[in-house]
Amino acid sequence: MAKKENILDRDKVRKIQKIERIILSKKDMYPVQEFLNRKKSGDILDVVVKTILSQNTSDNLRDIAFENLKRRFKDMREILRADEAEVVELIRVCGLPRVKLKRIKSAIQRIIERFENPEELCKLTKDSAFSFLTSIDGIGPKSAEVILAFGCGFDTFPVDTHVSRIIRRLGIADGSREKIYRIVSPHFKNKILSHVFLIYHGRNVCRARNPRCDLCVFRRYCDYFMKSKGEGF
Ligand code: SF4
Numbered sequence: 001m002a003k004k005e006n007i008l009d010r011d012k013v014r015k016i017q018k019i020e021r022i023i024l025s026k027k028d029m030y031p032v033q034e035f036l037n038r039k040k041s042g043d044i045l046d047v048v049v050k051t052i053l054s055q056n057t058s059d060n061l062r063d064i065a066f067e068n069l070k071r072r073f074k075d076m077r078e079i080l081r082a083d084e085a086e087v088v089e090l091i092r093v094c095g096l097p098r099v100k101l102k103r104i105k106s107a108i109q110r111i112i113e114r115f116e117n118p119e120e121l122c123k124l125t126k127d128s129a130f131s132f133l134t135s136i137d138g139i140g141p142k143s144a145e146v147i148l149a150f151g152c153g154f155d156t157f158p159v160d161t162h163v164s165r166i167i168r169r170l171g172i173a174d175g176s177r178e179k180i181y182r183i184v185s186p187h188f189k190n191k192i193l194s195h196v197f198l199i200y201h202g203r204n205v206c207r208a209r210n211p212r213c214d215l216c217v218f219r220r221y222c223d224y225f226m227k228s229k230g231e232g233f
Helices: 010-029 032-040 044-053 059-072 076-081 084-094 097-114 118-123 126-134 141-152 161-170 177-187 191-204 223-230
Strands: none
Touching: 010 032, 010 177, 010 191, 032 191, 044 059, 044 076, 044 097, 044 118, 044 141, 059 084, 076 097, 084 097, 097 118, 118 126, 118 141, 126 141, 141 177, 141 191, 161 177, 161 191, 161 223
16 A cells, blocks of 8 residues: 555645646746747757756756767767766866766666667657666656656656745645655646746745745745744744
């Protein structure tokens, strides 16, 4: 039997449904569709590399590191034979360059060993592709979901720092990002759209410090807001 902590009660599922209705009705608040259109294109290995570069850094620094690689390597498979010291310098800007290079090489190696054409990864079912990606060293559930969404066009719900913060504050779930992903993600029907909306919302309104609750479209359903009102913040 599934553990109780891995199941959301009916009230929380209803809360997700309300939050998702708000997201759909307010999606034009942020450039969600433009973001999705822009991200859907691209070579799967490019997306894998970019996703690994994005771990523990900002989008801006990730993009600089990725552009450095793209200028040097037309095909990311060339990294497997490249001089490691050179690649480390190209990606140093986004932090943890040696760790990230090791992960990038291991991911590319595993993908090309399994698929003659890396794009065939996207022909697997979403669950099989997810299992394969998370079996690669350095690719956790969030990275796998990002790759499946932006590399293959699957509808997924990656849980990053912004998404997990909002989900916790709303009072839907707590605990680690992995746990939140596991129990919350199945209940979002428009997964990637909701994910992108929540990222923008986390950057602009539900910020880590000083959330701007007075501007928030979710506030009547938010435990953090209700509690802070009761405490007279
Ligand atoms: S009401 Fe405040 S804490 Fe709650 S989701 Fe909105 S900004 Fe975040």
